[in-house]
Amino acid sequence: MAGLTLGRPGAGRRGPRFRGGRPVGRVVRRAARALPVVAGVVVLTFLLLHIIPGDSARQVLGNHATPEQVARLRQKWGLDRSLAEQFGSFVTRLVTHGDTGNSLFYNMPTRSLIVPRIGVTLELVALAGVFCVLLTVPLAVWAAVRKDRLPDHLIRVIPAVGAGMPALWLGLLLIIVFSVRLHLFPVGGAGPGPWLTFRGLVLPAFTAALAITPVLIRSLRAGLLEVLESDYIAAARARSLSEPRVLFVHAARNAVVPMLTLLGLNLAYLVGGTVVVEQVFDIDGLGGLMFQSIGNRDFPVVQGIALFFAVVVVIVNLLTEALSALVDPRLRSRA
Incomplete structure (x- = not known):
């Protein structure tokens, strides 16, 4: 039993040289590998929300709103544009302003609701x-x-x-x-x-x-x-x-x-x-x-x-x- 040491396996002898680089570098590399995951979440969330049935303008105005009122609100919010144009505006807003735009229901910046x-x-x-x-x-x-x-x-x-x-x-x-x-x-x-x-x-x-x-x-x-x-x-x-x-x-x-x-x-x-x-x-x-x-x-x-x-x-x-x-x-x- 004299040759055995306490603690972790391999304790008491010189361990291998670490090859992972400096800790900061490892964190940066792993964070960079995670960026595609975040980007994928952004894209999938945008697509899924626009695929599910329903109309945000109709939801806000109620069932008694006229088609003309709904159409004007959709135009104001940009919901009448193509999906690609809406996604481009969404990404631009996210990069330039750091948020996802104004809430359609509360009419205030999403950052003010989330933070x-x-x-x-x-x-x-x-x-x-x-x-x-x-x-x-x-x-x-x-x-x-x-x-x-x-x-x-x-x-x-x-x-x-x-x-x-x-x-x-x-x-x-x-x-x-x-x-x-x-x-x-x-x-x-x-x-x-x-x-x-x-x-x-x-x-x-x-x-x-x-x-x-x-x-x-x-x-x-x-x-x-x-x-x-x-x-x-x-x-x-x-x-x-x-x-x-x-x-x-x-x-x-x-x-x-x-x-x-x-x-x-x-x-x-x-x-x-x-x-x-x-x-x-x-x-x-x-x-x-x-x-x-x-x-x-x-x-x-x-x-x-x-x-x-x-x-x-x-x-x-x-x-x-x-x-x-x-x-x-x-x-x-x-x-």
């Missing part, structure tokens, strides 16, 4: 991520150390059942139990001030977290089971290190990288999937605004929110890669 709602949506996603970690790590560790026993089976089955519940039904259930019955959290909305905002976001964030926690638990559990069978874990136990230190310092550090990747991907998905959660809990965020804008066929607002979501997804993926490389230095050698 005030960004904070609460990001807070919701961030709190959901915290809940994911707080649920995943202890449950996955417990399942790994109790492999094929009752706790292991329960931990794998119960979260999966929760994930199979629709967010609408699960959110209403949490409201009935923790808001109506126990009066621990507000029924809906995020009040002013940090404390009231936090209390208002606990239930929606927990609802969102339950949807992605089972896959994270399975990933971390599988990684821990593989790591716990390695030689350096046996060496750590042979040196009479405490079991919590073996699990959380030596084993978890090497098993957590795949879970971090999955967490980043699911948080990126969650950023664009807050529509139902925000509607259930009456959160005045981007999800609720997108839901209303789709119903109103307010093209510029929907396009602006979709573009923001795409940029956030790219940023979350970049941060996930950086954090994974920080936890496991061997990943820094990847270009």
Whole structure:
């Protein structure tokens, strides 16, 4: 056992030279590779919104408007032009003014509608991520150390059942139990001030977290089971290190990288999937605004929110890669 070292595999010997270049260069290259994704989101969102049936002018004016009134409003908004001309105007506006134009329904810049709602949506996603970690790590560790026993089976089955519940039904259930019955959290909305905002976001964030926690638990559990069978874990136990230190310092550090990747991907998905959660809990965020804008066929607002979501997804993926490389230095050698 003397030849074995504690910590990560390969510790105690000189590691390979990193070939990924400087950290800033790696980030720039990965961000550049993500630009086509953002551009694809812009194009697809524009096309899909113009393909679905309905008329924005008719939606704003109402069913009693005359065809002449609808035609004049369509001409004012440029909706009577060809799809290529509309797309060209949209891209020009995006490049020159940094927004997607004026809202057709509210008659104000989309930036004025989107920016005030960004904070609460990001807070919701961030709190959901915290809940994911707080649920995943202890449950996955417990399942790994109790492999094929009752706790292991329960931990794998119960979260999966929760994930199979629709967010609408699960959110209403949490409201009935923790808001109506126990009066621990507000029924809906995020009040002013940090404390009231936090209390208002606990239930929606927990609802969102339950949807992605089972896959994270399975990933971390599988990684821990593989790591716990390695030689350096046996060496750590042979040196009479405490079991919590073996699990959380030596084993978890090497098993957590795949879970971090999955967490980043699911948080990126969650950023664009807050529509139902925000509607259930009456959160005045981007999800609720997108839901209303789709119903109103307010093209510029929907396009602006979709573009923001795409940029956030790219940023979350970049941060996930950086954090994974920080936890496991061997990943820094990847270009």
